[in-house]
Amino acid sequence: MKANVRPVLYSKLPNNGTTIFSVMSKLAADYNAINLSQGFPNFEASPALISLVEYYMRKGFNQYAPMIGVHSLREAIAQKTFELYGVQYHPELEITITSGATEALFAAISAIVRPDDEVIVFEPAYDSYAPAIELNGGIPIYVSLTPPHYTIDWEDVKGKISPRTKLIIINTPHNPAGSILGPNDLNELANIVKDTHIFLLGDEVYEHIVFDGEKHHSLISHTILQERSFVCGSFGKTFHVTGWKVGYCLAPADLTVEFRKIHQFLTFCTITPVQFAIADFLKTPDNYLSVSAFYEQKRDVFLKCIKGSNFSYVPSKGSYFQNLSYSNITKENDYDLAVKLTKEIGVASIPVSVFYHRKTDYKTLRFCFAKDDDTLKRAGERLAKLK
Numbered sequence: 001m002k003a004n005v006r007p008v009l010y011s012k013l014p015n016n017g018t019t020i021f022s023v024m025s026k027l028a029a030d031y032n033a034i035n036l037s038q039g040f041p042n043f044e045a046s047p048a049l050i051s052l053v054e055y056y057m058r059k060g061f062n063q064y065a066p067m068i069g070v071h072s073l074r075e076a077i078a079q080k081t082f083e084l085y086g087v088q089y090h091p092e093l094e095i096t097i098t099s100g101a102t103e104a105l106f107a108a109i110s111a112i113v114r115p116d117d118e119v120i121v122f123e124p125a126y127d128s129y130a131p132a133i134e135l136n137g138g139i140p141i142y143v144s145l146t147p148p149h150y151t152i153d154w155e156d157v158k159g160k161i162s163p164r165t166k167l168i169i170i171n172t173p174h175n176p177a178g179s180i181l182g183p184n185d186l187n188e189l190a191n192i193v194k195d196t197h198i199f200l201l202g203d204e205v206y207e208h209i210v211f212d213g214e215k216h217h218s219l220i221s222h223t224i225l226q227e228r229s230f231v232c233g234s235f236g237k238t239f240h241v242t243g244w245k246v247g248y249c250l251a252p253a254d255l256t257v258e259f260r261k262i263h264q265f266l267t268f269c270t271i272t273p274v275q276f277a278i279a280d281f282l283k284t285p286d287n288y289l290s291v292s293a294f295y296e297q298k299r300d301v302f303l304k305c306i307k308g309s310n311f312s313y314v315p316s317k318g319s320y321f322q323n324l325s326y327s328n329i330t331k332e333n334d335y336d337l338a339v340k341l342t343k344e345i346g347v348a349s350i351p352v353s354v355f356y357h358r359k360t361d362y363k364t365l366r367f368c369f370a371k372d373d374d375t376l377k378r379a380g381e382r383l384a385k386l387k
């Protein structure tokens, strides 16, 4: 008898294994270490927001939401965006609610990128961009940013643009660098793209986490950029509810039409009662305007412990990540050191090399400071003892 033939599944993402975030979080749990690796808060969201979700659940808002998101939430986002950046997005035609920013990024990339298209990706880079590009047959073209400031050399970007460049992905405030773009960066970018067919994808999930009196400079705030941009946001980041996975995408109407064609077959819609609750919560602007000061205080609690230690750093300008360079402490590679610190001093971090496609090691670790003050102090004190 002939043996059955079993199909072989050839991986579409052969280079992607278990993510470093799962690896480090498991290691942190195994060694009972303080987990500053993965980017999520260890404190609760506003009780008022939780009550609103409960209210809408009990009221029976538990079936599918409209594919484009509930109206009140799209209205609230339109208003917030207008107040912050002076641009009016049409709630019916230009705003789509997604299952986290991750889905929005994937849908936007899928709408834009065709086989052999090139996409400019700044690295260190958030880990979902390259797989999304590659699954659509595109080619990531990397522009490397280096610590401690991670500033963009726009001449370098110009040199990487080709007739096949279809998209540039911009992440500001930046994970893992903790850097932000300024008005000059947006002008440079506009000069590069203005006479081209290049689209822009703005990953602005940390838009409400910007420090030291600086302001978030959105792609939306620059006309030349805005009209060719998909801009993604995440309520998970803004309201300390990363597990709810509610995000959104803003894009001009013709771009949104194509975005929605993908979104409707990826997830169709996202959780209904949470959308209604967030819509109500957004009516109080302080709920998002106060987030920067909240995290700035946490950054400072952490850095106060590190000050005077052998780590060197530039204070994070935005996001809830702080990078520390350890080149004055050891020559070890960052991956080994992150594992060692988890096991031996009980603090888990992420080696920044994992965010570079060639795993370039700048002797830098990323720490998430979205933690209660006591946790930050305990972690900071342990790290400061390293000689």
Ligand SMILES: Cc1ncc(COP(=O)(O)O)c(C=O)c1O
Pocket: 039, 099, 100, 101, 102, 103, 126, 171, 174, 175, 203, 205, 233, 234, 235, 236, 237, 242, 245, 246, 247
């Ligand atoms: C830069 C960046 N973009 C996107 C996301 C994903 O956001 P969400 O949890 O809303 O999918 C994250 C989450 O860590 C992030 O850091």
